[in-house]
Amino acid sequence: MKKRAFNLTPGSQVIGKWNGHKYMIIKELGFGACGTVFLCRTLQGDTYALKMGEDSSRMMLEVNMLKKFGKVQGVKLGPSFVDVDDWVDQKGGAHPFYVMEYIDGISLSSFIKGKTNEWIGICAIQLLTDLEKLHECGYVFGDLKTDNLLVSSSRIRWIDVGGVTASGRAIKEYTEFYDRGYWGMGMRRSEPTYDLFAVTMIMMEMAYPAKFEKGSSPLKTLESKLASSSQLKPYRQFIQSCWKGRYKSAQAMKAGLTDILLKRQEGSSRLQKRRDGRRGEEMELAALSIFAAAVFGSAVVSFWL
């Protein structure tokens, strides 16, 4: 990892060279290959996420994507965009940064911990719902992975849209575990099905948080991992259908998954009904005894009279 060229500590102030806006650094939220993200506060007291990096071109591409996908058809896809500028440090070095909505949430892995396997499907449906919107706009997420997601009030949000690529182009960045090219399952070209494969791998990751490597025969590895997970059992056929290329769009895949989840719910709602039935009997019994008591009471009262 390259040493960071800037030194920002809690309390440091970042002033934009072009727009002149001031941000106070509160703390570091995380860092990656292309920059460091800080929590910051404006003079007005609003908190935002501020990303500072070295590669100004890359940062600008991310900003372009944020501007485009902060809000699509009224739905927030990525964090909303706030500001883009350069910060000049004491030594005169310029560092590009941008400011966006701060999404306060937890990682998908900690969210899923201890939850029933129904949630694997629910999370995937949420992902597919957002992907459907993105794909409709002619873009593909590209580097779809759990590191780029956060769960904020039970809803999955994208926090890094740096890999979003126009449909038909080459995928510009990917992470091997989620990349269908790595698994020998297709081209590294941005098309909706590229993201759909990544969704199945995110589901796999929920069952195997430590992930796994492809080994000498990638497809066999995938199949055996899928077969030996009890958590993924309800989704086994669904995931295989995706790998076989049966789902061409996020919409179709979502429909397939919804079927599974509804079927499961039907199963559990039957249980619910039975329980409801029993509760009804209890109620009848209680009503009956109250009635009996009342009759008995009135009988006693009339006896005294």
Added chain:
Amino acid sequence: MKPGRLKQILLLTDGCSNHGEDPIAVAALARNQGVTVNVIGVLDDRQNGRPQGLEEVESIAEAGGGVSQIVYQKSLSQTVQMVTRQAMNQTIQGFVNKELTEILGKDQTIEELPPEQRGEVVEVVEELGESCDLDVLVLVDTSASMHHKLPTVKEALFDLSLSLNARSGSNQFSVYAFPDPKKTIKKMVDWTPELGEIHGIFSKLNSGGYTPTGPALKEALYTFAGKPLFERLRDGEDPYEETGF
């Protein structure tokens, strides 16, 4: 703007050169001729810490106007495509910066533009990276210590063509190995758009105990032009087309 053809040499090695001319000087020469030199130092998965001599990796790439990276075998695939793409973008940016300087005056680079305009320029750079044609000559060090890493190298090269062939621009790859007792470098794969069918390319190799990185790079540079440099010069034509757009 019509995208042109980018030329790159990708050197995969695991040690320091110890024979013949200075590879850093050859890399600088290549850069002058419009050929970018990228270098990847391949470490053993079991290797601890940085082995000696790998500083050269960075120096060669720097002189060659390219990108360098030192990696463990298991991340080779991802690194090879990343380095190649980064170097492409770097070259295109260099070219765009030159144009900007011509239009807007001295020292006017992408980084110096106000954010709004910068946003537009990087889209153009992206677009060029997607659509330009690319020639990559892969030069593989096959000295004894590299032998057991060659299957990984082969896999990484296949992966590279998988990544690049998803672009709309066309690609040409060729693979050379060194050292070769007769011609310094040995052609393993002639120019081809696909690196899928390269099974067994590294099966018949003889390697001595020396690593002539400099001479190998120079030979690779000659090959790039299609025929040796001196012949071309004798013909009185420019040995290398401008890598311009």
